[in-house]
Amino acid sequence: MLTPHPGLPEFDYIKPATLAEASQFLAQHAGEARAFVGGTDTFVRMRDGFWKDKYLVDVKHLDGMNTIAFDPLGGLTIGAAVNLNRVIVSPDVQNRYPVLAEACHTVASYPLRTRATIVGNICNASPAGDTIGACLVLKGSLRVHGVNGLRVEPLSTFFLGPGKTKLQRGDVVTAVHFPIPPKGYTARYLKLGRNTIGDLAIVGVTALGYRDDDTPSGYRFRLALASVAPIPLAPTRAEMILSDKPITEGTIAEAAEAAMEACTPIDDVRGSARYRKLMVRNLMRKVVTEVWKVISRQS
Amino acid sequence: MSYHKITITINGVTDRVDVPSHMTLLQMLREKLALTGTKNGCAAGECGACTVLWNGEPVNSCMVLAVECDGAQIITVEGLAHDHQLDPIQEAIIAAGGVQCGFCIPGMLISARALLDRNPDPSDYEIRDALVGNLCRCTGYLRLIEAVKEAARRGEAEAAPA
Numbered sequence: 001m002l003t004p005h006p007g008l009p010e011f012d013y014i015k016p017a018t019l020a021e022a023s024q025f026l027a028q029h030a031g032e033a034r035a036f037v038g039g040t041d042t043f044v045r046m047r048d049g050f051w052k053d054k055y056l057v058d059v060k061h062l063d064g065m066n067t068i069a070f071d072p073l074g075g076l077t078i079g080a081a082v083n084l085n086r087v088i089v090s091p092d093v094q095n096r097y098p099v100l101a102e103a104c105h106t107v108a109s110y111p112l113r114t115r116a117t118i119v120g121n122i123c124n125a126s127p128a129g130d131t132i133g134a135c136l137v138l139k140g141s142l143r144v145h146g147v148n149g150l151r152v153e154p155l156s157t158f159f160l161g162p163g164k165t166k167l168q169r170g171d172v173v174t175a176v177h178f179p180i181p182p183k184g185y186t187a188r189y190l191k192l193g194r195n196t197i198g199d200l201a202i203v204g205v206t207a208l209g210y211r212d213d214d215t216p217s218g219y220r221f222r223l224a225l226a227s228v229a230p231i232p233l234a235p236t237r238a239e240m241i242l243s244d245k246p247i248t249e250g251t252i253a254e255a256a257e258a259a260m261e262a263c264t265p266i267d268d269v270r271g272s273a274r275y276r277k278l279m280v281r282n283l284m285r286k287v288v289t290e291v292w293k294v295i296s297r298q299s
Numbered sequence: 300m301s302y303h304k305i306t307i308t309i310n311g312v313t314d315r316v317d318v319p320s321h322m323t324l325l326q327m328l329r330e331k332l333a334l335t336g337t338k339n340g341c342a343a344g345e346c347g348a349c350t351v352l353w354n355g356e357p358v359n360s361c362m363v364l365a366v367e368c369d370g371a372q373i374i375t376v377e378g379l380a381h382d383h384q385l386d387p388i389q390e391a392i393i394a395a396g397g398v399q400c401g402f403c404i405p406g407m408l409i410s411a412r413a414l415l416d417r418n419p420d421p422s423d424y425e426i427r428d429a430l431v432g433n434l435c436r437c438t439g440y441l442r443l444i445e446a447v448k449e450a451a452r453r454g455e456a457e458a459a460p461a
Binding site: 007008009010011012013038039040043044047056058060085108109110111112114115195197198 | 300301303319320321322323326342343344345347350353356357358359361362363364366367410413414427428429431432433
C-alpha cells in the first residue's frame, strides 16, 4: 500500500473570540461545522472521508478551557483543552483522583496525549474510550455552553450510541467536573489490549469501591465497562450484588458473572464477542478483588 | 479555503508563513519549508515518524494544524544538533547501531530527547513507555532502548561535578 497522503480535505479554520460566538457559529452552520480540540479523532475521520465538515471551529483558547482546578468543597474541574499528559502529572489528580491518571496513561502514546483530551475522548463517544469509565465511576458531568447559555450534562445519561451523545447544535463542552469522591475510596482501571501499552481497548473495566454503612455488605461499588456495548456501560446488577451480599470470593465471582451478562459486545478486528465477554468476567473479578483488598483493610 | 499568516519559530529560526486552513504541521515542515527529516508514515497519529517538539513537548505533527502553531516553538530532527555537535541521543543511537532503514529514527530521536528532558534517568519501563508511539518496522527496538540508556548515562556524567 502507498504511504497515506498526509493531507486533510479542505476546510476553513475558524477561531471564535468568545464561547457565545463559537456556539452561534456552530448553530448557524449545523451539519457543516464541528468544534475540535486536539483533533486526534476529528482529523482521522476527515482524512478517511467519514466527516466532510466545511468548517473546523477551534475552541481551545476559550474561557476556562485550559485550567485544572480543585476546590475542597466542589471537586475537580478539568478544562476541555487540558491534554492527557497534563492530567496525568496534575498533583490534584494524582492525590485525589488517581484513577483518572491511570486511565489517561493507557491512551495511545505520549506524543498523541500531547493533543488528546478527556473531553474529546468523552465527546467522541467511542464505546472503547479509555478515560470514560473513570469519569463515570467518579460521577463526572460536563459543563456545556450552548446557544441558550451554560448547562450541565451528567455523564450517566450522556451517551446515546457509538459517536452519539446528548450534545445539540451549537454546543461546546467547556470542561468535565468531578464531585468530591467518597471518603476512603479506591478505584482502578484495567485494560486489555493487544499490546501491554498503547493499543485500543479490547475490553476495559473500571471499579470504584468504598465503605458504606448503609448497605448490607458494608461496601458500595461503582463499575464501568469499555468496548463491550454500544455505549460505555455501567453494569448495575453487578453493583447491586456487591452492596447486597457479604463480600466474599463467591460474591465477587457472582458480580463478575452479572457484568458479563450485562454486556453485548461485537466481533471485530481486536477480539471476538465471546472472548470479550469472558474477559469482562475475568477482569471484573480481578479489579473488584483488587479494590476490595484495599478498602477492606481500612477501618 | 482560507489562508492564515502565522509566525513560527522552527529550530531557532523565526519565520512568517502563509498556510491554508487544512495544512498540517507535518505538511508545512516537509512541503513548504523543505524540512524533510520529519517523516510521514501513517498520517493518523499512530506510527510516530512525524514526531516533533511543540513548545518542548513531543507531538505527532500529522495531528496538528499548521495554523494552530502561530507563535509556537518547533524543534525537528534537523534542530537536535548544535555547533556541529550531535545531540547525545544521536551519538548514542549511532554507537549502538540502532539505525536500520532509518525511517522511524527522526521521530524516535525526538521522543527520546523529550523523555530525557523530563526524566534524565528513566527506567527500562519508562523508556519503553515513552517510545511506544514510535514504531520501528525493522523491529530494532532493543538497540534503541540501549541507546536511550547510554544517552542518559552520558547526560548524568556531564551533569556530575568534576
